[in-house]
Amino acid sequence: MSAHPQHPAHIIRSDAEAIEVATRLAARFAVEASARDRERRLPVVELDEFSASGLWGITIPKAYGGAGVSYVTVAEVIKLISAADPSLGQIPQNHLGVVDILLQTATEAQKQHYFGKVLQGYRFGNAFSEAKSKNAGTFDTQIRFHGDTAQVNGEKFYCTGALFAHIVPTAGNSEHDQAFIAFVERDAPGLTVIDNWDGFGQRTTASGGVTLDGVTVPLSAVVPAHLAFDQPTADGPISQIIQAAVDTGIALGALEQAKIFARQARPWIDSQQEHGWQDPFTIAAIGDLEWRVHGTEAILVKAGKAVDQALAEPNEDTVANASLIVAQAKVLSAETALLASSKLFELAGTRSVTGKHNLDRFWRNARTHTLHDPARWKYHLIGNFVLNGVKPARHAWN
Amino acid sequence: MTALNQARQLLESTRRFIQTSDDPYVISRFGDLQIRVDVAAALLERAETHPSPVALTEAQIAAAEALIFASNTEFELTGQRTALPPTLDDPLRWKYQVVGNYHLNGVL
Numbered sequence: 229m230s231a232h233p234q235h236p237a238h239i240i241r242s243d244a245e246a247i248e249v250a251t252r253l254a255a256r257f258a259v260e261a262s263a264r265d266r267e268r269r270l271p272v273v274e275l276d277e278f279s280a281s282g283l284w285g286i287t288i289p290k291a292y293g294g295a296g297v298s299y300v301t302v303a304e305v306i307k308l309i310s311a312a313d314p315s316l317g318q319i320p321q322n323h324l325g326v327v328d329i330l331l332q333t334a335t336e337a338q339k340q341h342y343f344g345k346v347l348q349g350y351r352f353g354n355a356f357s358e359a360k361s362k363n364a365g366t367f368d369t370q371i372r373f374h375g376d377t378a379q380v381n382g383e384k385f386y387c388t389g390a391l392f393a394h395i396v397p398t399a400g401n402s403e404h405d406q407a408f409i410a411f412v413e414r415d416a417p418g419l420t421v422i423d424n425w426d427g428f429g430q431r432t433t434a435s436g437g438v439t440l441d442g443v444t445v446p447l448s449a450v451v452p453a454h455l456a457f458d459q460p461t462a463d464g465p466i467s468q469i470i471q472a473a474v475d476t477g478i479a480l481g482a483l484e485q486a487k488i489f490a491r492q493a494r495p496w497i498d499s500q501q502e503h504g505w506q507d508p509f510t511i512a513a514i515g516d517l518e519w520r521v522h523g524t525e526a527i528l529v530k531a532g533k534a535v536d537q538a539l540a541e542p543n544e545d546t547v548a549n550a551s552l553i554v555a556q557a558k559v560l561s562a563e564t565a566l567l568a569s570s571k572l573f574e575l576a577g578t579r580s581v582t583g584k585h586n587l588d589r590f591w592r593n594a595r596t597h598t599l600h601d602p603a604r605w606k607y608h609l610i611g612n613f614v615l616n617g618v619k620p621a622r623h624a625w626n
Numbered sequence: 627m628t629a630l631n632q633a634r635q636l637l638e639s640t641r642r643f644i645q646t647s648d649d650p651y652v653i654s655r656f657g658d659l660q661i662r663v664d665v666a667a668a669l670l671e672r673a674e675t676h677p678s679p680v681a682l683t684e685a686q687i688a689a690a691e692a693l694i695f696a697s698n699t700e701f702e703l704t705g706q707r708t709a710l711p712p713t714l715d716d717p718l719r720w721k722y723q724v725v726g727n728y729h730l731n732g733v734l
Contacts, residue, residue, distance in 0.1 A: 515726030
């Protein structure tokens with residue numbers, strides 16, 4: 229992968245155009261989604277089309293030449309793409325998160341520089357998480373400042389998108405234990421991106437390892453990312469709403485297949501019906517899935533509005549409110565994606581498990597992606613505010 | 627009173643009874659109940675802004691399920707149960723059929 233896009237990206241001008249472009253792309257991405265999953269064929273061509281469409285630049289504020297779309301729209305775009313192929317839906321997750329980190333913590337010159345790059349079609353990957361650090365929020369990777377450069381050393385994992393990126397934002401701690409992000413060119417000496425993601429779901433996200441061995445960047449390529457959480461900003465809710473949108477997309481994709489296959493199912497012998505779709509229990513089970521999926525979508529819209537409010541007026545209350553509603557979307561989307569992708573088989577019958585349909589990809593993708601952060605702690609986060617008035621902790625998972 | 631409002635009321639009266647707690651299971655129970663109430667409210671709003679022939683039925687299911695959950699939570703955490711209004715004339719079980727038959731078979 230080169231450090232530059234092959235073609236300049238289209239610039240999207242409005243929320244409506246973003247939805248229109250996403251709808252068109254989703255239809256194209258759906259065609260070979262199953263084959264890509266089955267063969268673990270990395271979506272290199274599709275990603276070029278995806279970022280060239282301008283959808284990776286829609287959150288750049290209008291003042292910097294972007295469309296500055298609502299997060300209701302961002303969630304809808306990611307949902308639409310994820311219903312077709314959730315690996316493609318997940319890959320821009322950190323890119324969009326990084327755009328917000330820049331908005332919250334970069335200097336004016338850095339914003340001009342990197343937002344300009346994104347509008348040209350540059351893709352950010354990520355080298356944030358580490359498989360060996362104490363917990364998800366700690367980094368062993370070091371960023372050390374020497375004069376007008378910084379040096380990065382460390383070992384990363386779960387680096388979704390890094391393999392396909394032009395620039396790999398890398399998180400590490402300074403000698404004062406504060407988190408910074410260094411923007412490392414994809415072809416920088418000392419940066420190695422390893423294609424070793426072999427998870428059973430989200431198979432084509434290339435969420436594998438990155439190593440940084442004495443990587444040197446100018447100070448102009450480093451931002452004080454800790455500021456996004458030292459003070460109240462929308463950054464945590466922005467990261468999370470994209471997660472919820474991916475899972476909502478998986479739920480929608482699974483429900484659509486459930487209906488197609490349930491319509492084709494043979495009638496059960498005791499139902500005394502001519503067709504499977506007349507089965508009263510099948511009908512009621514579809515009814516149950518439908519309201520749950522629609523409820524998830526409705527909360528996702530509310531979450532997008534809360535994120536917009538936190539972006540417009542960042543303070544303790546608006547950021548807490550965004551975290552709380554996004555947490556609802558996270559819980560609902562995780563549960564609905566897992567339920568729909570499992571019920572699919574119950575309603576479609578044994579013929580639906582044959583290999584040629586590859587319908588298990590919905591459950592494999594739902595189970596894998598929803599592990600990003602545990603829903604059980606989101607019930608606690610919401611309950612702790614309802615019962616005890618405690619606002620959610622501010623970090624990238626809330 | 628609608629099922630949604632009654633669910634909200636049970637959430638509030640149970641919260642007042644407990645006042646505060648550091649028990650992680652009690653805390654997360656309130657989170658779970660709040661989500662169910664808010665989904666029902668969001669679906670009701672959606673039925674008004676995105677009219678589909680079964681959108682209101684979907685909101686009614688969500689509200690009924692939220693109310694049952696609220697009532698069980700009240701009983702578990704306070705030891706008492708507020709009587710719920712009878713629903714025999716409008717059975718919940720057939721609402722799933724109405725929603726499913728529309729989305730699976732296009733039948734109203």
